[in-house]
Amino acid sequence: MIPELGLILLIISTVSSLLLAVIPLVALHTKNHYLFSYVKTLTGLMTFTITASILCLLISFITDDFSVAYVANHSNTQLALLYKVAAVWGSHEGSMLFWVVAIAIWGCIIVFSSKYRDRLFIGRLIAILAAVIAGFNLFMLFTSNPFARLLPNFPIEGRDLNPILQDIGLIFHPPLLFLGYVGLTVTFAAAIAGLLGGKLTRTHASYLRPWALLAWVFLTGGNAFGSWWAYNELGWGGWWFWDPVENASFIPWLVATALLHSVVLSHRRDSFKVTTLLLCLLAFSLSLLGTFLVRSGIVQSVHAFASDPTRGMSILFLLGVFVCGALTLFALKANQIKSELNFTLVSRDSVILLGNIVLVVAAISVLLGTFYPLLFELLDIGTLSVGAPYFNSIFIPLTFIAVLLMGVAPLISWRREKFSALRPLTILFIISLAIAEALSMLTGSGFNIWLFLGTTSATWLLLCLSYLLFRLRHQGIESLARKSAMIIAHLGVAISIIGATSVSNFEQQELLRMGPAQGKVVAGYTFVYEDTVKVDAKSYTAIQANIRVTDADDIFIGYITPQRQTFKTNAMEVSKAGIMRNIFRDLYVSSGLQLSDTEYLIRISYKPLACWIWLGGLLMMLGGTIAALTGLYRLREQKRDSSNSSLLAATMGGVA
Amino acid sequence: MRALILILMISLSASVMASAPGKNSYTQDQIRDLGFEISHELRCPMSINQNLFDSQAPIANELKAQIFLMLDQGESKQAIIEFLVQRYGEKIKYQPSFSAATAILWFGPLFLLLAIIATAAVLIREQHKHQRTNGNSYE
Numbered sequence: 001m002i003p004e005l006g007l008i009l010l011i012i013s014t015v016s017s018l019l020l021a022v023i024p025l026v027a028l029h030t031k032n033h034y035l036f037s038y039v040k041t042l043t044g045l046m047t048f049t050i051t052a053s054i055l056c057l058l059i060s061f062i063t064d065d066f067s068v069a070y071v072a073n074h075s076n077t078q079l080a081l082l083y084k085v086a087a088v089w090g091s092h093e094g095s096m097l098f099w100v101v102a103i104a105i106w107g108c109i110i111v112f113s114s115k116y117r118d119r120l121f122i123g124r125l126i127a128i129l130a131a132v133i134a135g136f137n138l139f140m141l142f143t144s145n146p147f148a149r150l151l152p153n154f155p156i157e158g159r160d161l162n163p164i165l166q167d168i169g170l171i172f173h174p175p176l177l178f179l180g181y182v183g184l185t186v187t188f189a190a191a192i193a194g195l196l197g198g199k200l201t202r203t204h205a206s207y208l209r210p211w212a213l214l215a216w217v218f219l220t221g222g223n224a225f226g227s228w229w230a231y232n233e234l235g236w237g238g239w240w241f242w243d244p245v246e247n248a249s250f251i252p253w254l255v256a257t258a259l260l261h262s263v264v265l266s267h268r269r270d271s272f273k274v275t276t277l278l279l280c281l282l283a284f285s286l287s288l289l290g291t292f293l294v295r296s297g298i299v300q301s302v303h304a305f306a307s308d309p310t311r312g313m314s315i316l317f318l319l320g321v322f323v324c325g326a327l328t329l330f331a332l333k334a335n336q337i338k339s340e341l342n343f344t345l346v347s348r349d350s351v352i353l354l355g356n357i358v359l360v361v362a363a364i365s366v367l368l369g370t371f372y373p374l375l376f377e378l379l380d381i382g383t384l385s386v387g388a389p390y391f392n393s394i395f396i397p398l399t400f401i402a403v404l405l406m407g408v409a410p411l412i413s414w415r416r417e418k419f420s421a422l423r424p425l426t427i428l429f430i431i432s433l434a435i436a437e438a439l440s441m442l443t444g445s446g447f448n449i450w451l452f453l454g455t456t457s458a459t460w461l462l463l464c465l466s467y468l469l470f471r472l473r474h475q476g477i478e479s480l481a482r483k484s485a486m487i488i489a490h491l492g493v494a495i496s497i498i499g500a501t502s503v504s505n506f507e508q509q510e511l512l513r514m515g516p517a518q519g520k521v522v523a524g525y526t527f528v529y530e531d532t533v534k535v536d537a538k539s540y541t542a543i544q545a546n547i548r549v550t551d552a553d554d555i556f557i558g559y560i561t562p563q564r565q566t567f568k569t570n571a572m573e574v575s576k577a578g579i580m581r582n583i584f585r586d587l588y589v590s591s592g593l594q595l596s597d598t599e600y601l602i603r604i605s606y607k608p609l610a611c612w613i614w615l616g617g618l619l620m621m622l623g624g625t626i627a628a629l630t631g632l633y634r635l636r637e638q639k640r641d642s643s644n645s646s647l648l649a650a651t652m653g654g655v656a
Numbered sequence: 657m658r659a660l661i662l663i664l665m666i667s668l669s670a671s672v673m674a675s676a677p678g679k680n681s682y683t684q685d686q687i688r689d690l691g692f693e694i695s696h697e698l699r700c701p702m703s704i705n706q707n708l709f710d711s712q713a714p715i716a717n718e719l720k721a722q723i724f725l726m727l728d729q730g731e732s733k734q735a736i737i738e739f740l741v742q743r744y745g746e747k748i749k750y751q752p753s754f755s756a757a758t759a760i761l762w763f764g765p766l767f768l769l770l771a772i773i774a775t776a777a778v779l780i781r782e783q784h785k786h787q788r789t790n791g792n793s794y795e
Contacts, residue, residue: 341783357772365765385699387750
């Protein structure tokens with residue numbers, strides 16, 4: 001009963017989204033405000049029904065209704081309640097539903113908020129969002145219905161969520177990423193709304209700015225949590241592997257980063273509107289392409305948990321429709337959107353523009369590397385792999401350039417800057433080169449270009465931020481507060497670079513055979529294998545190694561307990577690493593193959609400053625959140641300030 | 657380290673190795689670091705998109721043992737990678753070698769960067785010229 005109710009609600013929301021995709025546009029075209037007044041009603045109906053629909057799926061999970069195929073395949077009676085809830089978005093059908101629900105709710109908040117006074121723009125925006133929702137709802141109804149029944153022979157106990165996914169990471173990582181994609185969908189809809197209206201005013205840019213920032217914050221969180229989760233759970237000790245699935249979420253992040261800086265230009269300087277619009281389209285297209293990549297299973301990945309070739313075609317079809325439609329509209333309308341360019345080569349405008357170009361090139365390069373093996377096979381030239389060594393050699397230099405620009409941008413003024421203003425920057429750059437060189441010498445292992453680029457960029461960014469703070473010291477708390485979001489986010493980038501550089505260059509590791517009473521010294525820490533114990537948890541049994549760790553002064557600092565877990569429901573084996581962390585280093589031990597009765601293949605790593613990678617991610621999210629909230633607050637203030645003279649009817653008559 | 661090599665050697669399929677005269681003699685630490693470095697840059701032929709170092713598949717362990725064995729014999733990093741490429745094909749390398757077919761991969765990003773910057777510069781210059789002749793405003 002409940003699943004059928006869910007399906008009916010899904011169908012109702014599909015119908016209302018189809019109506020909502022058409023009605024505002026027709027109403028604007030025929031200047032019919034009576035028709036336009038249905039926008040709120042339809043948005044409410046669509047959002048209510050789709051939200052109720054996902055609640056039906058949730059109820060099916062909680063009540064263990066295994067006659068629903070999706071529930072049966074991803075839950076069982078033994079699963080903890082928290083994971084039953086998380087399983088709603090744990091696989092393909094549910095995650096699609098979750099995604100659509102999030103778009104509907106975000107759209108609904110925009111439509112019902114009185115902050116956004118340009119109702120025509122919002123009307124067009126919700127029409128586009130509704131079209132996207134309708135597309136994905138139809139996709140779900142025809143190819144991946146989450147409420148499909150499994151009758152009459154359904155499994156009484158259910159099956160299981162992929163054991164790797166039974167982790168706190170699953171509760172945060174996918175929803176954050178989906179919310180990021182949802183944000184990009186909203187910016188996409190805003191861009192189309194701007195193109196349909198033939199303009200992108202500063203008001204529109206002021207709407208777009210917090211949305212792009214929020215999308216970026218969610219994407220940052222999604223990527224950071226994903227990397228954190230892989231580091232802790234997958235037992236391979238890496239934090240970034242340039243795997244196609246990682247790239248699929250990283251590429252939109254890079255474009256979203258360019259987008260949010262471009263929106264700043266459009267908002268503050270009323271310029272680069274076409275660039276902003278193009279980046280909105282690009283970010284959304286790339287996020288769909290990423291979904292296609294992950295869901296179709298056309299690439300080999302360690303993290304693809306919901307791939308199926310038949311779905312690939314449907315996503316590719318939706319991608320084709322949205323991207324071709326959007327690009328055609330862009331080609332037709334972009335020349336109507338005029339912005340005034342008013343800056344010289346040495347100005348903040350041009351530095352931000354260059355930075356955005358570098359980010360987009362980085363995104364396209366990652367895309368190229370991800371698709372290259374596929375192209376190779378399609379063209380039948382042979383097979384090859386494109387992996388971490390390639391991506392690092394392309395990405396690190398691009399990051400270096402981006403960071404150089406990042407340091408400069410806040411220190412020079414908009415419009416035009418005197419050449420003499422670059423003098424202190426040159427001095428700062430020479431200092432950071434010297435510090436990097438000194439660090440390189442101290443490590444004494446010869447010149448290493450990656451280490452050099454990493455340390456130079458991190459010191460440069462830190463020096464530039466300190467110099468900025470120094471210059472702001474007389475300007476009062478207000479200007480500091482205004483810049484705080486940017487400073488925190490950029491500091492986050494510096495922190496992440498320090499962590500990544502340190503782990504990549506100074507990691508010390510050993511791979512060895514270990515059994516009870518054997519020991520090994522790594523980076524001054526002594527690891528003694530004490531014993532092997534069997535652990536029996538609710539959903540798995542595990543063989544756990546108890547490894548005693550003492551530091552250089554022979555002081556006991558704790559036990560590390562890596563496990564080999566075997567899941568009860570499907571006998572799948574996973575390796576769970578043991579990690580002992582503090583702010584300066586992670587000690588990482590994972591246990592592998594059994595080599596003899598008592599001995600295992602043990603991997604011990606000392607990873608200096610490992611957690612700085614994610615600490616930086618958190619700072620970026622914090623900075624982004626502050627900026628987004630400030631933007632929303634300003635919109636509310638503007639609404640309060642301006643009078644209520646411009647009614648909907650007046651604007652409709654005037655503009656349409 | 658030797659213990660690992662020995663135990664893995666047992667499972668190593670008896671293959672005739674190209675025994676070049678050992679040119680290098682590494683210390684144990686160098687062998688460890690080089691071995692890790694090489695196994696990070698090669699793809700496990702069995703498991704899905706994992707490098708040899710991280711992979712727990714039996715073949716990955718055999719190949720790791722092979723790498724350490726060859727390092728013990730004083731082979732260079734390049735010789736080892738070439739040997740494995742001969743055996744398992746180009747796909748085993750995560751860093752594709754440069755050829756006509758991979759030229760786009762290697763030079764694409766640089767070309768793209770320069771092309772976009774050049775296009776942007778031309779567009780901006782044109783717009784500036786346009787603005788100057790049109791009285792500097794579009795609003």
